[in-house]
Amino acid sequence: MNGMYEELIEKLRKNNRMSGWTHIDRLMDDAIKAIEALQQENEQLQELAQAKAEGRLVVLSTPMIPLVESDDPMDSDVYCPACGVSVSGGWPDYHPDLEWKMCQCPHCGQSIDDTKTITREAAEKALGGVSDGN
Ligand SMILES: [Zn+2]
Numbered sequence: 452m453n454g455m456y457e458e459l460i461e462k463l464r465k466n467n468r469m470s471g472w473t474h475i476d477r478l479m480d481d482a483i484k485a486i487e488a489l490q491q492e493n494e495q496l497q498e499l500a501q502a503k504a505e506g507r508l509v510v511l512s513t514p515m516i517p518l519v520e521s522d523d524p525m526d527s528d529v530y531c532p533a534c535g536v537s538v539s540g541g542w543p544d545y546h547p548d549l550e551w552k553m554c555q556c557p558h559c560g561q562s563i564d565d566t567k568t569i570t571r572e573a574a575e576k577a578l579g580g581v582s583d584g585n
Contacts (some may be wrong), residue, residue: 455485455488456482456485456486456489459481459485460482509553511562513562514562514577515554515562515563515564516532516533516563516564516577517532517564517567517573517577518531518538518564518565518567519531519535519568519569519570519571520568520569520570522570529565529568531561532561532577532578533556533559533574534556534561535571536556538558
């Protein structure tokens with residue numbers, strides 16, 4: 452991101468020297484967008500640093516994988532993508548005041564994205580073909 456800012460500033464100086472003020476406004480707009488992007492990135496980094504300092508930062512060992520739905524249309528349960536155990540009712544339902552929550556399979560510890568469901572086949576693909584599947 453810093454390289455983008457420096458490149459824009461260099462273009463700005465070069466154009467200013469070569470052709471007067473004609474492209475300066477557009478380049479300034481680009482520079483401002485780059486600076487705003489840097490500021491946003493900096494705010495996100497500060498937020499992560501604050502979370503780390505307060506002991507709230509967690510890095511998952513593996514990506515979250517959506518819940519698995521059954522192939523049986525009569526089965527409304529959802530299953531862990533890694534071990535295949537039913538996790539229906541395993542944690543509180545979505546609440547609008549919570550942006551997201553962390554869900555882990557109580558049986559195997561797999562991180563689960565409970566906002567989506569996928570097929571068993573898609574789960575096995577997401578796990579790299581490793582699953583003891585049920
Ligand atoms: Zn599991």
